[in-house]
Amino acid sequence: MKNRNIVITYLVMTLIFLSEVVLNFNQYSYRGYYTDKIIGWLWLAMTVFIIIKLWKKKAIKAYFGLLVAGIILSILPMMIPFFALLSYFSTIDSYQRISLNDEYRIERHRPGALSKPQIAIYQQKGIFEKRISKTPYVEVLEKVIQRPSIDISSDERNESIQEAKLVSANKDSIGIEYKIMNKKQIFYHKNKEDWFDDL
Template identity: 85%
Template sequence: MKNKNIVIAYLVITLVFLSEVVLNFNQYSYAGYYTNKIIGWLWLALTVFIIIRLWKKKAIKAYFGLLVAGIILSILPMMIPFFALLSYFSTIDSYQRISLNNDYRIERHRPGALAKPQISIYKQKGIFEKEIGRTPDIEILEKVLQRSSIDIPSDDRNEPIQQAKLVNANKDSIGIEYKIMNKKQIFYHKINGNQSDY
């Protein structure tokens, strides 16, 4: 494969990767949990390949320097941007992913280095999906277990969701029946903003 073709392929993957980043800032993403991971790892692998293959070129050395500088700068402010990058490329802070139907899925995860576990709800439309709601995990535990957060031991907080079933959905809320520790309750999640046009 000629260097020119490799660079063109890399630029295409980079544009797809950047489009995913822009979508993420607007609470959208390409449909499916692993899609952004695959795009990210493909971009990362091609970046390493390009740098090794074209190392003698000054532009590539400058590009490599910018990438390293970016990583170092992301570590400086309490490592929060670095952990965000790490979370983007890996499944470290993603505990569970459950498909409710063809349109909705939920993810139990920690959205940031300093954040507490959350349940995020995603709605899919074509090749895109949007995060339409986010609720602290502890609120769902309180509702299902019928206990206050003070009375829920740390071991119980780590218990997985055994089952999640869509009850109903409208423009204001989405009802999901959760089963945790063999107990079932319906929890109504508020929808972010007006989703009627989505």
């Protein structure tokens, strides 16, 4: 009976984890940057626990084999899916997270191993949030420091955002005043997704 309760708890955790994965594929997530990390690590910890606890069962051995095969297969195509998994479970390539207000937050990050840094804007509603815009970070730098990208050095491209303030928000764009390298400028991000009437 005790093992049954453990399996039921694990299945519930797995469903929550899978719901987060499905939400991510559709640009949604549960509210808060660390929420998906916590869900992921809890699922991972419970997976290790259940494999050790119930190792003698054939179903668990088969499940472990599937997990290992999945990891190996994710490494084969240039390791891109593997790096995506690594990014999902960790804070690697997440450089900055700034809360603009109770509804919006921005994140300066690199979404993939072969991607360039970008600014992602998230709108929060209840327990969910959705990425409504993404912009290459170099475009923001160009606007703020008033120089073309060709004249922005690699060191400058890694400069942090000193301040970010919400100026305006509507269904078409989000205006944010950035301060980078002691210079201020408003950048208008276009909304890629319109979800103001969703949820």
